[in-house]
Amino acid sequence: MANDTKHYQFPEGFLWGTSTSGPQSEGRVDGDGKGMNNWDYWFSIAPEKFHNQVGPEITSTFYQNYQEDLALLVATGHTIFRSSIQWSRLIPDGKGEVNPKAVAFYRDVFKKIREKGIKLLVNLYHFDLPYVLQAKGGWENKETVWAYERYARICFETFGDLVDSWITFNEPIVPVECGYLNHLHYPCKVDAKVAVQVAYNTQLASSLAVKACHEVNPADKISIVLNLTPAYPRSQTPEDLKAARIAELFQTKSFLDPSVLGVYPKELVHILEKHGLLPDYSQEELAIIKEHRVDFLGVNYYQPLRVQSPKAKPKDDASFTLDYYAEPYDMPGKKINPHRGWEIYEEGIYDIALLIKKDYGNIEWLVTENGMGVEGEEQFRENGFIQDDYRIAFIKDHLIALHQAIEEGANCKGYMLWTFIDCWSWLNAYKNRYGLVELQLETQERIIKKSGYWFKELSQTNGFDK
16 A cells, blocks of 8 residues: 655744733732733633632733743754733833833843753734723824833833844734724624724734834834735626635735835725725834834634625615625635634635735744644643644644745745743633643643644654655
8 A cells, every 4th residue: 555644844944933911920929029911900800700710810821830831942942932922011001111020020031041952932912901901992002102102112221132033913803803993802892993093003012112112222123013914706607706815905915014124905995995994193103113023923714704795785874894895705616723713714815925925025934833722621631731632733734835835936935833831821811722732721831732842853853754
């Protein structure tokens, strides 16, 4: 019988690792000086919104256990690691004094990561805003933009000697969609005009951070991490193709174009103008966005976006929603993660790679998140640890698509899984587990899963067979 196994070897120097974030992993302890952020506040007033009423107080106890966790990075083969600084930990009220305990904590963490020979990628913002600023309007208010620019500059000056590369924002479209177009993130508003202003202010803040980074240390590289979700039409009819194109304008290109190209897509601007949704902006601000573009790109990919043309066109005087142009399409026969409910479509990562190559100057980029969430994962425990062959298969299938894109010239430099240790995840808390390492909530014990041992082998050999 013929051997159908194929070997997939990645380019020399290709990076292997995982991503996490401060608010999802650190937790809080008495006397740490951390201020309240938007998630802390929301949990305090509406704990019923969170799965099993588990909030951000404890998370994965990284603040107390980082020495053990960093040793596990080595045990699982990391050559790169991404985390974030919590703005509310470093500057508790968002604009005032720096917390010296936060400086000591982050410097020690970053130093120890570097000592282990692991490349360090640090994100400045992962959905977590100091509540003092949120109470004044948050990202609706340009005061927050300038407070963020100051915070970013402090980070570059305080930690720049230890950080290999920086990230301005993680998935900035998510707070826009979830906080201002749906009741999914605080402040749970549904207001398209405000949503557009929040998106614009976030982009301006990102560009100001790029400017500050290059001023503090011109040799440093800085990126933005975007959840690029290709929009696939139900059919090839002109109506469905238009729906997919416009859905992608809002979901993908609203941050991708200004971050990489320095300008907004003309069609997106036209649509916003048509509906009276243009933000408050100035030519000086647009010049900042144009002149201060990212050096590389982080790409998060989980699932595709399936759309169709609206079944019935809303009235022109109705409040604007994205359904005006595109509606979700539930494609029959799609491949599903049965433990999470999301579609699995590996080809999406290949399509993203070719899009970046074709339309964005083949800018250098990393896969900064990809992963498989599983509810009730303890059912797969055998011989003392979780046998997550499904996660290994998921990673392999996505890497095959990525490998093909790299062979065709895609400028991808690494692959990072979400996540290292099972972490707290916003409203879902610990419902879905993504880690290479299991976290037992009752004891805080860390146990490497089968995928963690496999990931080390993947990293050491820079390839795999399938």
